[in-house]
Amino acid sequence: MLNHIFAVNTLKVEFNGPEYWHKIQSGDKDVFENVFKTYYQVLCNYACSTVKDMDEAEEVVQNTFFNIWNKRDVLEVKNLKAYLYRAVHNDCLNKIKHAKVRQVYAADYKATANVGYDDASQKLQGKELSSQINKAIDSLPEQCCNVFKLSRFEHMKYAEIAEYLGISVKTVENHMGKALKLLRVQLKDYLPLLIFLLNLN
Numbered sequence: 001m002l003n004h005i006f007a008v009n010t011l012k013v014e015f016n017g018p019e020y021w022h023k024i025q026s027g028d029k030d031v032f033e034n035v036f037k038t039y040y041q042v043l044c045n046y047a048c049s050t051v052k053d054m055d056e057a058e059e060v061v062q063n064t065f066f067n068i069w070n071k072r073d074v075l076e077v078k079n080l081k082a083y084l085y086r087a088v089h090n091d092c093l094n095k096i097k098h099a100k101v102r103q104v105y106a107a108d109y110k111a112t113a114n115v116g117y118d119d120a121s122q123k124l125q126g127k128e129l130s131s132q133i134n135k136a137i138d139s140l141p142e143q144c145c146n147v148f149k150l151s152r153f154e155h156m157k158y159a160e161i162a163e164y165l166g167i168s169v170k171t172v173e174n175h176m177g178k179a180l181k182l183l184r185v186q187l188k189d190y191l192p193l194l195i196f197l198l199n200l201n
Contacts, residue, residue: 021077024068035080036065043088050092060091136186140179147175148183 023031040061047057064087068075077083137145146165150156158176162169 018078021080024080025072025075027072032069039081039084040065043084046085047088047092050089051095056095057092060088060095064088064091132187136183139186140182144175144179144182147172148179151176 020031020035024035043061043064044054044057047060048054051057051060064084067087068084075083137148140148143165147161150161150164151158156164158169158172162172165172
């Protein structure tokens with residue numbers, strides 16, 4: 001942390017003349033330290049008025065000074081004080097913009113991830129759908145209805161159903177085929193949900 005490296009004091013000197021920037025460009029650490037001491041706290045207060053958080057404000061100001069020192073060879077600075085305020089201001093705006101982008105992305109991701117599940121869950125739990133499914137199943141021919149319920153609700157295999165009802169496995173298959181065909185027709189408006197609920201294939 002730069003404020004730990006340098007003892008931060010408020011000095012009356014302002015380093016606006018080009019000669020000070022030229023000294024920093026040439027690697028004069030004493031001048032850079034004095035600039036830091038002079039402007040650090042006021043810049044933190046200025047940044048905090050934008051980002052509304054002093055820790056983030058200090059991070060912005062410290063990054064600004066780091067960048068100035070590391071890029072001093074290529075920067076063109078005419079008024080050091082004005083440059084510092086402009087750099088801090090721009091960094092604050094970028095920080096706010098990136099935070100908003102992250103929030104929008106997170107909200108969009110959450111909505112996209114949950115919409116299918118939530119929408120299907122609400123419809124599956126709806127009284128209308130439950131009533132329509134029960135009505136459609138109960139309207140099946142008796143043996144088709146028995147086979148379908150044993151298969152889908154009791155999770156019995158075809159061989160077990162055949163033994164339970166005293167019919168052949170082939171007959172069970174025929175009843176299931178007929179039941180699924182009739183249900184697809186009667187519940188065509190709910191087919192996507194039925195595929196999820198009843199594994200109609």
